[in-house]
Amino acid sequence: MIQHTAAHTLETDVLVIGTGGAGLRAAIELHDMGRRVLVLGKRPRADAHTVLAAGGINAALATIDMEDTWAIHAADTLVEGRFLSDPAAVELLCREAPRVIDELVAWGMPFHRETDGRISQRYFGAHRYRRTAFVGDYTGQEIIAALVREVDRRAITIVERVYVAELLLRDGRVNGAFGFELDSGREVIVQAGAVVLAAGGHIHIYRRSSSRRRENTGDGMALAFAAGASLADMELVQFHPSGMISPAQLEGTLVTEAVRGEGGRLLNNRGERFMSNYDAERMELSTRDRVALANYTEIAQGRGTPNGGVWLDVSHMPPALIHERLPRMVAQFKGVGVDITREPMEIAPTAHYSMGGVRVEPHSHWTGVPGLYAAGEVAAGVHGANRLGGNSLAEILVFGRIAGRHAGQDAASQATAALDQAQISRVRQRLATLSQRDGAHQRALIDRLQETVWQGAGVVRSEAGLEQALHALAGIRSQATNGPAGAPDLAATLDLESMLLTAEATVRGALARTESRGAHQRSDYPETDAEWQRTIVIEPVVGERGLGMRLATAPIAPASPEVQAAVDESELELAGRLVE
Numbered sequence: 001m002i003q004h005t006a007a008h009t010l011e012t013d014v015l016v017i018g019t020g021g022a023g024l025r026a027a028i029e030l031h032d033m034g035r036r037v038l039v040l041g042k043r044p045r046a047d048a049h050t051v052l053a054a055g056g057i058n059a060a061l062a063t064i065d066m067e068d069t070w071a072i073h074a075a076d077t078l079v080e081g082r083f084l085s086d087p088a089a090v091e092l093l094c095r096e097a098p099r100v101i102d103e104l105v106a107w108g109m110p111f112h113r114e115t116d117g118r119i120s121q122r123y124f125g126a127h128r129y130r131r132t133a134f135v136g137d138y139t140g141q142e143i144i145a146a147l148v149r150e151v152d153r154r155a156i157t158i159v160e161r162v163y164v165a166e167l168l169l170r171d172g173r174v175n176g177a178f179g180f181e182l183d184s185g186r187e188v189i190v191q192a193g194a195v196v197l198a199a200g201g202h203i204h205i206y207r208r209s210s211s212r213r214r215e216n217t218g219d220g221m222a223l224a225f226a227a228g229a230s231l232a233d234m235e236l237v238q239f240h241p242s243g244m245i246s247p248a249q250l251e252g253t254l255v256t257e258a259v260r261g262e263g264g265r266l267l268n269n270r271g272e273r274f275m276s277n278y279d280a281e282r283m284e285l286s287t288r289d290r291v292a293l294a295n296y297t298e299i300a301q302g303r304g305t306p307n308g309g310v311w312l313d314v315s316h317m318p319p320a321l322i323h324e325r326l327p328r329m330v331a332q333f334k335g336v337g338v339d340i341t342r343e344p345m346e347i348a349p350t351a352h353y354s355m356g357g358v359r360v361e362p363h364s365h366w367t368g369v370p371g372l373y374a375a376g377e378v379a380a381g382v383h384g385a386n387r388l389g390g391n392s393l394a395e396i397l398v399f400g401r402i403a404g405r406h407a408g409q410d411a412a413s414q415a416t417a418a419l420d421q422a423q424i425s426r427v428r429q430r431l432a433t434l435s436q437r438d439g440a441h442q443r444a445l446i447d448r449l450q451e452t453v454w455q456g457a458g459v460v461r462s463e464a465g466l467e468q469a470l471h472a473l474a475g476i477r478s479q480a481t482n483g484p485a486g487a488p489d490l491a492a493t494l495d496l497e498s499m500l501l502t503a504e505a506t507v508r509g510a511l512a513r514t515e516s517r518g519a520h521q522r523s524d525y526p527e528t529d530a531e532w533q534r535t536i537v538i539e540p541v542v543g544e545r546g547l548g549m550r551l552a553t554a555p556i557a558p559a560s561p562e563v564q565a566a567v568d569e570s571e572l573e574l575a576g577r578l579v580e
């Protein structure tokens, strides 16, 4: 139950929501520009979702492949995003990424290095050159450790285990947030000059996902949408080719792409290295969407493993190298009785990354709602229809900093508006109503939602399946609202609300995009349609029955001449290979 008698009211220049890489980097920027900053997060500071990131972070450092440049990195990102990325955001990401690596080094990040001291860079799928810097297979954990050290050194305030339930607005400008402490239920009300939303993605709407429980429930997207921001490309969800499939409690847990990067081979139940039938040139280092679709197809056509997966094998590699490069994977599989130095891993596609999210202006990451910025996985724009592995860790640091800087300037440009007490009363009323719902029932509905979205909007979609999913989601919404009263679980109830919104946006976007492109595969529209090189925008509309969705599309701006030249070169190279 929410305790509003003992409300915790805080005031700051800029509020950051989320303690992952994007949120912590934004907070550091704000502090360093002299702003007061406060960070709220659902989990402890050193345990946000970013700690799961394994394989590495991209930057064209040219430490291993001297030909690499930021423009080629940008071209690879646009090509693999199937030209749905915002070229301005991609360009900024790739230009700034090397600076991020320098900054991390200065902050004590122990990147793997060659014997002569150069930072090592490994291949990730679909990169023209080796440009993924790493620390074993626990790069995200080290990034968070470095950021937390910097945050602590600056004595930035982080309030942990606070669930933000709503953004506060005055005269159309975001000026704070309303949340509650997960442990005590005490209200937390923050008044701020501006807000940076860094609350992560929405892949937990899928039954099989690489996320942990109770993360990636789409809260950030739902918070922004309710405040008037638009969502973009929500249908573009990345399915990673390799998630664990057993035991059941570990279903979906990621098997890092570094396994394929280091030489892992994919095999079907006949022992065939089947990638030769899908991308003979790049084999296991093909793009994530192609490898995920290949795995899906092998399984769907009966060439899968006993548990409905395919095999991923590194046993041909020297055991010492496996231990050095993939220590987390060795431990992860040892925990379920598999020695990956001798036996193959059983894997299948798993929902992995939200390429869509809150629509932002590429240079500032402003959401279009005064006072509200968004950065990291919560935001759309960079990854198009298929994210290049390693680009997200670069993105959260590049755009965490940029969003922080712009929010800081914005907050300094005007006086913080007083909180709207009428809105606070409405939020209290809403949470009191939600607190009456039976928590066990809400959690059961989350399971149903995840199964519905997995079946209807998974690796391969069709109009019939998507319509069915939409219908089932409406049923789940009705049962959530009209279900029994009982022992409350407000966090689960709010999770379900956000998941319903983001699942509906995902399904509606997938229905609208009548083509196949990257991670969005429609069995009834198998071809890519040039007319669909557009962003699908979902705008909030307030109607009689509450907040509704209006779909629109927006064109994608051209790339700069420098990046376009690198794209043309890459396409020529690919065409040359096909002719050969």
Ligand SMILES: Cc1cc2nc3c(=O)[nH]c(=O)nc-3n(C[C@H](O)[C@H](O)[C@H](O)COP(=O)(O)OP(=O)(O)OC[C@H]3O[C@@H](n4cnc5c(N)ncnc54)[C@H](O)[C@@H]3O)c2cc1C
Pocket (backbone or CB within 6 Å): 017, 018, 019, 020, 021, 022, 023, 040, 041, 042, 043, 047, 048, 049, 050, 051, 052, 053, 054, 055, 056, 057, 058, 139, 140, 162, 163, 164, 165, 198, 199, 200, 201, 210, 211, 215, 219, 220, 254, 352, 353, 375, 376, 377, 378, 389, 390, 391, 392, 393, 394, 396
């Ligand atoms: C297993 C795995 C491996 C990966 N490996 C790589 C890799 O090697 N390279 C790469 O580039 N990318 C990788 N990724 C992707 C990358 O880790 C994420 O995209 C990135 O970490 C997202 O960072 P973020 O700061 O945007 O959000 P997150 O790290 O998800 O942080 C969001 C924060 O917001 C908080 N939050 C959410 N809702 C609320 C709320 N309502 N109230 C308060 N707080 C809230 C959460 O608790 C969390 O602290 C991987 C992802 C997974 C799952």
